[in-house]
Amino acid sequence: MLQSYLGIDVHKRRCVFTEIDSLGKVIQRGNFDNNYEELSDFVSKLRGNEHRVSIDI
Numbered sequence: 001m002l003q004s005y006l007g008i009d010v011h012k013r014r015c016v017f018t019e020i021d022s023l024g025k026v027i028q029r030g031n032f033d034n035n036y037e038e039l040s041d042f043v044s045k046l047r048g049n050e051h052r053v054s055i056d057i
Contacts, residue, residue: 004048009056010034017042019051 003022008015013034019027027047032038 004046004051006046006051006053007056008053015039015042019046 004019004027005022006017006019008017011034014031015034016031018029021027032042
């Protein structure tokens with residue numbers, strides 16, 4: 001399994017994210033509202049067991 005990297009840009013009302021694999025290929029891009037339900041839904045859809053994460057606040 002390839003390593004996955006997740007970048008999250010946190011804004012006042014929404015987060016924007018990009019997930020890439022270890023070769024730099026984009027796996028998915030999107031956004032979600034800053035509330036528990038949307039964050040929980042986002043996390044539940046992540047593939048694999050381990051991600052390297054970078055958060056820009």
